Amino acid sequence: MHRVFLRDAGPDADRVLTIVGEEARHALRVKRLGPGDALELLDGEGAVHSACVEAFDKQGRGEWIMRVRIERTERRPPISPGVHAVVAAPKGPHLDEMISQLSQVGAASWSPLRSERSVSEPGEKRLDRLRRIAEESSKQCGRAWAMRIGTLTTFDDALAPAPAIVVADxxxxxxxxxxxxxxxxxxxxxxxxxxxxxxxALEAGAQVARFGPHAMRLETAAVVATAVILELERNHPEARSALPGDL
Amino acid sequence: MHRVFLRDAGPDADRVLTIVGEEARHALRVKRLGPGDALELLDGEGAVHSACVEAFDKQGRGEWIMRVRIERTERRPPISPGVHAVVAAPKGPHLDEMISQLSQVGAASWSPLRSERSVSEPGEKRLDRLRRIAEESSKQCGRAWAMRIGTLTTFDDALAPAPAIVVADxxxxxxxxxxxxxxxxxxxxxxxxxxxxxxxALEAGAQVARFGPHAMRLETAAVVATAVILELERNHPEARSALPGDL
Structure with missing residues (x-):
């Protein structure tokens, strides 16, 4: 099923949407969709629209437009629990890959962490690109809620009171x-x-925990910790918990 | 602690080893080690040698040699359980990254899988490079046993009788x-x-299981499945198991 991510587009009154630019070109030229073909539209905030292509058209400077009709809309809840990953940015291309992987495993959000030994802080332009990567990944893995990209968070702010804080070590x-x-x-x-x-971290009541038998590169640690937390919290209610009564 | 991976080298009778080539150059020029400095030598098969530099020297065509003295040898057991990942090779650079990540999370081995829809099969040269990547990763994460790189395995061979077979889906x-x-x-x-x-797979008695709330790219799925299996098998004996009595 071909999926399209909707940026700044809400359903019209008549349930017909116009999709422009790269998404339209890709659907026509790469996926070779035509009138009547089915596709799925994601708004990244829980709505999954089943739609079909009405027509392709060209506007002004030869840019493609795709008109689609929404046939059914399903609202899906976000993945629970919400794992909000606050992770030091790895250098270079590893950051892009980490964002894609965090999205695939189901993190609710990622925010860059500033800590004593962190070395890299993505600027606004980079954060925008990371948002695009998270959206692309939503299409690939069928996430109804796109992973949110947060802003630079200091270590102290990352320890501000929260229902549960976990520190990987x-x-x-x-x-x-x-x-x-x-x-x-x-x-x-x-x-x-x-x-x-x-x-x-301990003073703030965080759980300091490891997520594997070896030290891992930070991007692997972030992805694996998110996956292990989601697996245990969602699927193993019988696992011994950190609650006082369960210890 | 600087780590060196020993290729085809066993300890001498007098506990002095000669390390040549890139490992010697790297220790001198990048890590700036000198006589008396401590380092760790890994043979990739469980032996971890604590050693110190005796001297650097140059041979023939200007290639560096490092002489090290082994002071203590520890033999570590492999990670248990041994997770043997038989995974279709992703195309291009994703394969290198997957090998590094599988090593970091603690897989015992990786072998390329040939299945109905697999598209890529690494040749001998590529497999050799992957062995180097696994060795490099051993140094980074301090693995005493290097992840083994196996040979092309057909789907039928991958279902040959084994204590436990898990199929990710x-x-x-x-x-x-x-x-x-x-x-x-x-x-x-x-x-x-x-x-x-x-x-x-079901006929062969395999457990078909998912490892996250979304579909994942194959390399992410392989890494996350390995990590989740190790976490549950090693650290959560109270988790409900696949054994008949536990269901």
Missing amino acids: PEAEVYRPTRSPEIRLLVGPEGGWSKRELER | PEAEVYRPTRSPEIRLLVGPEGGWSKRELER
Whole structure:
């Protein structure tokens, strides 16, 4: 099923949408869709529209337009629990790949973390590109809610009160489910956390946990920690939790 | 701690080793090690040698040699359970990245899978390069046992009798621990499994399981499935297992 991500477009009164630019060109030239063909439209905020192509057309400077008719709309809930990954940005292309993988495994959001040893902070332009990557990934894996790209978060702000805060550290204990509907996950830079940061995390009531037998590159750690948290919280209610009564 | 991977080198009678080529140059020029500095030597088969630099020297065509003295040798067991990932090769650079990530999360081995819809089969030269990537990753994450790179495996061979066989499929049920010391994990190509392949997997007694709320790219699925299996099998003995008595 071909999927199109809707940017700044809401359904018209008559349920017909006009899709322009790259999405229209791709549907026609690469996917070779034609009138009557079915496709799925995602708004990235829970709406999944089943639609079909009405027509392709050209406007002004030869840009393609695709008109589609919405036949059915389904509203899906976001993945629960919401895992909000606050992760130091890896350098170079690893960041793009991490955003795609975090989206595939089901993170609710990613925000760049500034910590004592973090080395890279994406600017506005880069963050915009990452939003596009998250949207592209939504189409590939059929996410009804696109992963949100947040803004630069300091370590102190990342420890602000929250239902559950988890700090990934390869030297720590095994993760215990929190049974919380919203989980903030902190993953540090290649250089790891400073002693002071780990102390502050414990003071703030965070669970410091490891997510595998070895040290991992930060982008692998972020993706794997998100996947393990979602798997345990969603699918293994019998697993021993971090709640006092379960210890 | 600087780590060196030993290729085709065993400890001498007098516990002094000679390391040549890129590893020697890297230790001197990039890591700026000198006589007396400590380092760790990995043989990729469980031996971790604590050693120190004795001297650097140049041979013939200006190639660097590093002489090191082994001070202590520790033998570590492999990660248990052994997860043997038999995974269709993704195209292009994604394969290199998948090998590195599988090594980081702790897979015992990876072998390329030939299935009905697989599209890429690495040749001998590529497999050799993947071995190097697995060795490099061992140094980064401190793996005592390097991830083994296996040979092309057909779908039928991948279903040959084994203590536990797991087939990843995004439409299937949640993974249940097998309590087996060796687990063969099959991950299919982007096009997924054919109906016939899924039937054959079930006939062979495989557990068909999903590892996240969305469909994932095959390399993400392989890495995440390995990580989730290791986490549940190693650290959550209380999780409901696939054994008949536990269902």
